[in-house]
Amino acid sequence: MTVLTVTRRILLVLGLPAVLFTIWWVATADSTDFYVPPLRTILTAFGDTWTGDRLASDVLPSLLRLTAGYLLAVVIGVGLGLLVGMSRVVRDVLEPVLELFRAIPPPVLVPVIMLFAGIGDTMKVIVIVSGCVWPILLNTVEGVRAVDEVLDDTCRSYGITGSSRLWHLVLRSASPQIVTGMRQALSIGIILMVISEMFAADNGLGFTIVQFQRSFAIPEMWSGVLLLGLLGFVLSLLFRFAENRVLAWYHGLRRAQRNP
Amino acid sequence: MTPPAPASVKTRPAGTGTGPGGALARLGPGGGAALRGLAGLAALVAVLEVLPHTGLVSADYLPPASETGRTLWHLLAEGAFWTALGDTLTGWGLGLAIAVVGGVVAGVAIGSVPVLRAATASTIEFLRPIPSVALIPVAVLLYGTDLRSVLLLVVYASFWQVLVQVLAGIHDVDPVAEDTARSYLLGGWGRMRYVMWPTALPYVMTGVRLASTVALVLAITAELVIGAPGLGREIAVAQTSGAVPRVYALVLVTGLLGVAVNLLARAVERRALHWHPSARREG
Numbered sequence: 085m086t087v088l089t090v091t092r093r094i095l096l097v098l099g100l101p102a103v104l105f106t107i108w109w110v111a112t113a114d115s116t117d118f119y120v121p122p123l124r125t126i127l128t129a130f131g132d133t134w135t136g137d138r139l140a141s142d143v144l145p146s147l148l149r150l151t152a153g154y155l156l157a158v159v160i161g162v163g164l165g166l167l168v169g170m171s172r173v174v175r176d177v178l179e180p181v182l183e184l185f186r187a188i189p190p191p192v193l194v195p196v197i198m199l200f201a202g203i204g205d206t207m208k209v210i211v212i213v214s215g216c217v218w219p220i221l222l223n224t225v226e227g228v229r230a231v232d233e234v235l236d237d238t239c240r241s242y243g244i245t246g247s248s249r250l251w252h253l254v255l256r257s258a259s260p261q262i263v264t265g266m267r268q269a270l271s272i273g274i275i276l277m278v279i280s281e282m283f284a285a286d287n288g289l290g291f292t293i294v295q296f297q298r299s300f301a302i303p304e305m306w307s308g309v310l311l312l313g314l315l316g317f318v319l320s321l322l323f324r325f326a327e328n329r330v331l332a333w334y335h336g337l338r339r340a341q342r343n344p
Numbered sequence: 345m346t347p348p349a350p351a352s353v354k355t356r357p358a359g360t361g362t363g364p365g366g367a368l369a370r371l372g373p374g375g376g377a378a379l380r381g382l383a384g385l386a387a388l389v390a391v392l393e394v395l396p397h398t399g400l401v402s403a404d405y406l407p408p409a410s411e412t413g414r415t416l417w418h419l420l421a422e423g424a425f426w427t428a429l430g431d432t433l434t435g436w437g438l439g440l441a442i443a444v445v446g447g448v449v450a451g452v453a454i455g456s457v458p459v460l461r462a463a464t465a466s467t468i469e470f471l472r473p474i475p476s477v478a479l480i481p482v483a484v485l486l487y488g489t490d491l492r493s494v495l496l497l498v499v500y501a502s503f504w505q506v507l508v509q510v511l512a513g514i515h516d517v518d519p520v521a522e523d524t525a526r527s528y529l530l531g532g533w534g535r536m537r538y539v540m541w542p543t544a545l546p547y548v549m550t551g552v553r554l555a556s557t558v559a560l561v562l563a564i565t566a567e568l569v570i571g572a573p574g575l576g577r578e579i580a581v582a583q584t585s586g587a588v589p590r591v592y593a594l595v596l597v598t599g600l601l602g603v604a605v606n607l608l609a610r611a612v613e614r615r616a617l618h619w620h621p622s623a624r625r626e627g
Contacts, residue, residue: 195591309478320473
């Protein structure tokens with residue numbers, strides 16, 4: 085019985101991807117269309133292209149810039165979000181300004197930031213920060229605002245104030261919202277990493293892929309698209325793993341509330 | 345809702361600009377927030393005006409707010425600007441419409457059949473996080489700077505937002521309501537119309553709201569990077585020709601467009617859900 089359920093689950097998880105992969109493989113097996121090379125060619129190109137030198141010269145710099153920009157955005161977003169969220173007056177004053185900045189499509193900032201920061205690594209990190217910071221900031225503000233009043237009063241009557249109140253009450257209760265903001269920011273960050281490199285760069289994933297496209301190295305270009313897709317998938321998996329660890333208490337609480 | 349009457353009219357200062365406290369008291373809490381927000385926006389404009397004059401930031405990089413404003417004013421008189429705005433809105437609207445219809449149809453089809461749902465879960469989880477900008481080179485090769493390039497990116501990015509929300513909505517259907525409908529002999533269509541759809545609608549609207557923002561970002565990104573006609577391309581052109589105030593004016597337009605899209609999506613959501621408890625509670 086259990087063996088059967090396990091096989092069934094494996095079939096359900098892997099069935100459709102396997103079918104789709106096979107269809108792609110068979111449909112393009114003897115494709116002569118220049119733009120749609122056989123999947124076999126793409127996979128060979130993948131192995132040749134993204135191992136060895138390119139890994140260090142293009143993939144790594146991209147990932148480092150993404151990490152630096154993303155982490156900076158988290159620190160700035162949560163920090164400012166706490167400041168803004170804890171005071172009603174500050175929140176009222178800044179809310180429309182923040183909403184306007186959040187509404188600006190982040191890629192549009194690339195040309196603007198290029199004016200200030202040139203086309204180096206700094207520019208790309210600033211671009212990533214400037215796009216990622218808004219969802220984190222605004223979600224932190226929302227989270228801080230929604231701190232449970234009873235808990236707040238309890239903390240006050242136990243004399244928990246200052247940094248321990250911030251750490252144990254405010255940040256804790258805002259963390260589900262903060263994580264939501266961080267999840268939105270992650271996908272924006274990947275987009276901006278690629279776009280800033282497509283615009284002006286001499287290395288990086290976005291740069292290399294556009295280079296392949298312009299020189300009509302079609303299988304290599306497709307392999308780059310695959311790599312970007314994989315990267316998005318792996319990063320979201322990592323994020324979910326981290327979220328499940330950090331917010332285990334919250335998910336447990338939700339489950340308990342739903343089925344008492 | 346009427347704001348509470350001020351305790352004493354005499355304490356109100358005569359000048360509106362000098363006494364925000366008095367004006368706040370007069371307008372009540374809601375009006376106070378709006379006034380403070382306006383003050384924040386005014387402060388932003390003031391900072392942007394003063395910064396370039398102080399020399400802290402070169403005016404070549406950050407033109408004073410007044411100059412950006414003037415450029416924006418001239419922009420509004422240009423026919424080309426309105427054409428670009430129209431192009432952007434076409435890419436956005438068409439892409440969003442395709443994504444919403446596709447997402448709802450696919451979501452209902454997949455969500456109402458448990459086996460299908462289980463079989464597609466891993467594929468959806470794999471395809472969804474793929475950044476749609478990865479498709480830029482493919483779009484360029486296949487469609488060039490055509491509207492179809494924009495649509496490819498917009499639809500890919502917003503489709504998943506809708507689909508995932510529709511699936512979540514259908515999953516949320518109350519089994520008791522479903523069984524009740526069954527025992528009242530509601531057919532498949534009736535259950536879909538009266539049980540599934542009202543449950544899923546709030547989720548669908550959330551998906552549409554998220555998708556409308558994403559669609560705008562991707563439409564403008566496609567124009568900026570690929571060079572399809574629209575506001576994004578205008579920004580790229582202004583940047584390469586060194587017309588800095590024009591870049592800022594156009595960026596401001598995209599921001600305002602983003603705010604407008606947000607407000608519109610919220611209004612649509614409120615209208616569609618006027619019967620829903622969460623909307624009625626807010627009054």
